[in-house]
Amino acid sequence: MHCMTGLPPDPRSLPLSPGQLGLALRLRLLSLFAFPAAAALAAILERSFLVLLLLAGGMMLVSWIERTRFLRAAGETRLPDPGAFWPGFAMRTGLLLGVFVVTLGVLALFRDTALARSFGWPDLALAGGTTLIVYLMNLASARMAETQANLVVTHINAQFHPPDGPANATGDIIDGEFTDADQ
Numbered sequence: 001m002h003c004m005t006g007l008p009p010d011p012r013s014l015p016l017s018p019g020q021l022g023l024a025l026r027l028r029l030l031s032l033f034a035f036p037a038a039a040a041l042a043a044i045l046e047r048s049f050l051v052l053l054l055l056a057g058g059m060m061l062v063s064w065i066e067r068t069r070f071l072r073a074a075g076e077t078r079l080p081d082p083g084a085f086w087p088g089f090a091m092r093t094g095l096l097l098g099v100f101v102v103t104l105g106v107l108a109l110f111r112d113t114a115l116a117r118s119f120g121w122p123d124l125a126l127a128g129g130t131t132l133i134v135y136l137m138n139l140a141s142a143r144m145a146e147t148q149a150n151l152v153v154t155h156i157n158a159q160f161h162p163p164d165g166p167a168n169a170t171g172d173i174i175d176g177e178f179t180d181a182d183q
Contacts, residue, residue, distance in 0.1 A: 020147070021145065027144075031134045031138055036099045048115055049100060049115065051126060052100055055131075057089070058131030062134050
C-alpha cells in the first residue's frame, strides 16, 4: 500500500522487528570500526600520514552531527560543547596514528614500504568516502531505531485503558480515602 499511494503505513499495523533493531545496532558497531579500518587501508596503500588528520576531522564531524541529533531527540535546543573539540580531535588522531603505525610496522616485516610524499586525491577520496559512509550508516541506524521506538510507544498507548474502578462520577479517586461524615 505504501508503494502505491506514497503515504506512510499506519504505525499500528507494522509489527515490531527485533531484527531491524539488531541491524541498527550492527550498523552502529560497524561505524565505530570504519575509521580505524580506513587508517589501516591508508597504511596498506602507503599513503601519507596526513590523511589521518582528515580522517580524524571526519570522525569529529560525524560525532558532532550525532551529538546534535541526540540533543534534539532529548528536546535540547543547544549545540554540543565546542570546548571538547581539540581534546577529541587529538584523541582520535592518536588512535588513528596508532592503527596506522602498527599496520605499517606489520607491512614493513614483509615488504619494503615508502609512504607517499604528497597529499592527493586518493587521500581525499579515502577520508571523504569513509566519512560519508559512516554518516549514512548512522543516519540509517537512527531512523530504524526511531521507527522501532515509535512502534513500541504506539503499541503501549494502544494497550493502555484508563481504569474505571476507584473513581466516582466526577473522576476523583476515592478508593482508600477516609472522610468524616460531618465535614
